[in-house]
Amino acid sequence: MPRELEVVSPRAGLMRAFLSGWAALVYLFLFVPIGLLVAFSFNANKYGTFPFTGWTTHWYGQVFGDYQIKDALTTTLRVAIFVTIISTIVGTAAAFPLVRSKLPFRSGVRVGMTLPIMIPGLLIGVSLLVFLTNVFHLQLSVWTAIVGQSVYTTPFVLLIVAARLQGFDQSLERAASDLGANTFNRLRYVVLPLIAPAVFAGALFAFTLSLDEFIITLFLIGGSNTLPLYIYTQVKFGITPEVNALATLLLLASLVLIVLAFVLPVAARRLRLAVRARRVAS
Amino acid sequence: MSDTGVTASVPPSPGGRKAARGLSLGWAGQYGGFLPAIVLFGVFFAAPLGLIVAYSFWQVVDYNVVHDWTLDNYRYFFSVSTYAKTFWATIWVSVAATALTIVIAFPFAYWLVRYVPKRLQKLFLVLVILPFWTSYLLRVYAWLNILGPEGAINRFLQWIGLTSQPVSFFLYDRPAVILVLAYLYFPFAALTLYASLERFDWDQFKAAMDLGATPFTAVRKIMLPQIKPGITTSVIFVFIPILGEYLTPQLVGGAKGVMIGNLIANFFVGAQYTRGAAAALLITAVIVVLLVVFRRSLEVRDAYAP
Numbered sequence: 001m002p003r004e005l006e007v008v009s010p011r012a013g014l015m016r017a018f019l020s021g022w023a024a025l026v027y028l029f030l031f032v033p034i035g036l037l038v039a040f041s042f043n044a045n046k047y048g049t050f051p052f053t054g055w056t057t058h059w060y061g062q063v064f065g066d067y068q069i070k071d072a073l074t075t076t077l078r079v080a081i082f083v084t085i086i087s088t089i090v091g092t093a094a095a096f097p098l099v100r101s102k103l104p105f106r107s108g109v110r111v112g113m114t115l116p117i118m119i120p121g122l123l124i125g126v127s128l129l130v131f132l133t134n135v136f137h138l139q140l141s142v143w144t145a146i147v148g149q150s151v152y153t154t155p156f157v158l159l160i161v162a163a164r165l166q167g168f169d170q171s172l173e174r175a176a177s178d179l180g181a182n183t184f185n186r187l188r189y190v191v192l193p194l195i196a197p198a199v200f201a202g203a204l205f206a207f208t209l210s211l212d213e214f215i216i217t218l219f220l221i222g223g224s225n226t227l228p229l230y231i232y233t234q235v236k237f238g239i240t241p242e243v244n245a246l247a248t249l250l251l252l253a254s255l256v257l258i259v260l261a262f263v264l265p266v267a268a269r270r271l272r273l274a275v276r277a278r279r280v281a282s
Numbered sequence: 283m284s285d286t287g288v289t290a291s292v293p294p295s296p297g298g299r300k301a302a303r304g305l306s307l308g309w310a311g312q313y314g315g316f317l318p319a320i321v322l323f324g325v326f327f328a329a330p331l332g333l334i335v336a337y338s339f340w341q342v343v344d345y346n347v348v349h350d351w352t353l354d355n356y357r358y359f360f361s362v363s364t365y366a367k368t369f370w371a372t373i374w375v376s377v378a379a380t381a382l383t384i385v386i387a388f389p390f391a392y393w394l395v396r397y398v399p400k401r402l403q404k405l406f407l408v409l410v411i412l413p414f415w416t417s418y419l420l421r422v423y424a425w426l427n428i429l430g431p432e433g434a435i436n437r438f439l440q441w442i443g444l445t446s447q448p449v450s451f452f453l454y455d456r457p458a459v460i461l462v463l464a465y466l467y468f469p470f471a472a473l474t475l476y477a478s479l480e481r482f483d484w485d486q487f488k489a490a491m492d493l494g495a496t497p498f499t500a501v502r503k504i505m506l507p508q509i510k511p512g513i514t515t516s517v518i519f520v521f522i523p524i525l526g527e528y529l530t531p532q533l534v535g536g537a538k539g540v541m542i543g544n545l546i547a548n549f550f551v552g553a554q555y556t557r558g559a560a561a562a563l564l565i566t567a568v569i570v571v572l573l574v575v576f577r578r579s580l581e582v583r584d585a586y587a588p
Contacts, residue, residue, distance in 0.1 A: 012497070015497060016397055019389055019392065019393040019396075019397065020393060020397065022389045022390060022393060023389075023390055023393045023394070026386060026390045026468075027409065029386070029465065029468075030409075030410065030413050030465075030468070031413070032428075033421070033424035033425055033427065033428055033465070034413060034416070034421070034424055036424065036427045036428065036434065037420070037423070037424045037427060040427060050432065050433070050434065050437040051437070086322070089318065090318040090319050090322050091319075093314075093315040093316075093317075093318050093319065094315055094316055094318070094319035095315070096315040097312060097313050097314075097315045097316050098315075098316075100312070101312045101313055102312075103313075111573070111577065112323075113319065113323065115327075116323070116327055118522060118569065118573060119526070119566055119569060120523075120525070120526020120527075120528075120543060120562075120565065120566070120569075121526070121528075122526055122528050122543050122546055122547060122562070123331070123334070123526070123546075123562050123566060124327070124330075126334070126546065126547070126550045126558065126562065127330035127331050127333065127334040127562075128326060128330045129550065130330065130333060130334065130337065130550075130555055130559075131326075131329060131330035131333050132330075134347075134555075135333065147322075147326050148326070150322060150326075151322060151323065151326050151327045154319070154322060154323075158319075183311065208415065211417075212417045212418055212419065214418070214419055214529060215528050215529065219550070228417070228419045231419055231420070231423065232419060232529075235423055235426070235533065243423070247417075247420045247423065247424075250416075250417055250420060251416050251417070251420065254415055254416045254417065255412075255416075257415075258412070258415050
């Protein structure tokens with residue numbers, strides 16, 4: 001339908017050309033920095049920048065041989081797994097009363113629960129730092145970082161699951177209840193399977209956010225290093241080709257995660273349908 | 283999750299009230315789900331935040347925080363001209379970066395809705411969000427390759443003979459910070475603007491032009507007033523996080539591109555907790571005021587749902 005507009009204005013063709021050019025520039029703007037990063041990771045130049053002096057995979061070898069990177073990766077994954085577990089449970093549990101209860105000041109509570117997203121992560125980091133070390137005299141560790149990150153990631157899970165629950169047809173639950181299902185069974189066999197995609201999406205979101213989290217972790221993790229912290233300290237000393245290689249690997253990893261996020265739910269549904277079909281057939 | 287907005291349109295079934303009672307849970311069943319969240323947010327978010335509020339009104343005497351209520355920390359912040367300047371610079375850098383983001387994103391969203399066939403629009407959108415899913419730190423870092431003393435721009439300028447020495451104008455100053463922030467927040471703006479433009483009724487646009495309006499008049503008088511809520515939402519979603527930025531000014535801004543986030547961090551690293559608390563609360567106050575004023579624009583139920 002919008003296409004018909006072209007007839008109206010004689011300058012429409014010009015407009016269209018201009019806007020298409022603009023869009024092309026936008027995509028260049030988005031991808032050239034990342035593309036250069038990847039290109040430099042294969043550049044033999046030991047300063048990790050222009051000019052290109054030759055093709056090498058040497059820097060990748062260095063990344064895989066670097067025990068500091070290995071340590072940082074282990075810490076990052078450990079933190080991310082715990083953060084994902086905590087925020088998925090807490091966020092999903094809170095989504096139910098937020099959407100379903102006759103809560104007074106519901107929008108106020110909603111705003112309050114999403115506040116950790118809206119205020120600077122820096123503030124979460126420093127306030128927890130002062131609170132945990134000055135009031136409770138706790139040692140900073142991986143666990144303080146996990147708690148800090150969870151404060152930040154849980155609202156995302158909450159929002160995603162709440163959005164799903166809002167579009168949820170409660171008559172399904174009533175039907176289950178009429179057929180004799182108790183609260184637990186209703187939850188287990190009706191509600192959870194239906195909101196599972198949202199819970200999965202929330203968990204994945206929390207996981208990626210945690211992998212990438214920098215500022216809260218910086219203040220709370222104490223002596224350990226996560227990958228973002230490691231990269232940050234390297235970058236402060238100047239660009240190194242090793243970091244370019246590591247960055248390329250991380251980009252690849254997040255690409256795989258995105259693809260999984262889109263493919264896994266579909267695949268799971270197909271598998272379930274196939275299993276059910278076979279059960280019905282036999 | 284495209285089915286989020288439909289709840290309101292489902293008419294209550296005749297037996298709805300009764301059936302709902304059939305599902306009713308006790309008080310604990312209804313509110314119990316909040317318990318873990320109350321523990322997490324109460325102990326590890328609200329309480330520390332409360333402490334920071336208190337700290338900002340307390341004093342440090344001999345390296346100990348004394349519970350004497352005072353406004354000295356705030357007064358101190360504005361009495362040091364570097365700090366006050368940084369505060370205002372943070373506001374204008376955020377305004378400039380937000381403006382640049384919207385200026386880049388609006389024609390793009392317009393192009394996407396109007397000229398791209400419907401079935402391809404999703405694909406083009408995914409391409410926009412793709413960089414957003416990759417590491418934030420790496421996206422900032424990627425710009426060092428371009429803006430740095432040995433970066434693409436400098437190399438290019440030397441190659442065409444404009445300069446013989448690398449110029450540092452592109453890095454370690456505010457323009458670089460604004461550019462990189464626009465790069466980082468572009469997906470937010472593009473998504474929200476796309477969402478509101480997609481709902482726009484193009485027939486009205488056509489009608490305006492039939493009646494003799496130029497495309498620009500039609501955009502200004504017909505389209506902009508209707509998509510204003512979408513523009514407000516994208517402005518808020520870009521502006522607020524930028525106010526608290528730390529990493530971008532730290533990496534590409536250098537000494538000249540400092541924003542208030544860096545000041546706050548420095549205060550806390552230097553164990554000047556009460557002064558840091560005051561600085562942090564100043565910027566938080568700005569954010570909270572914005573949130574309250576624009577709370578309507580923030581009711582985007584499915585903004586984060588993929």
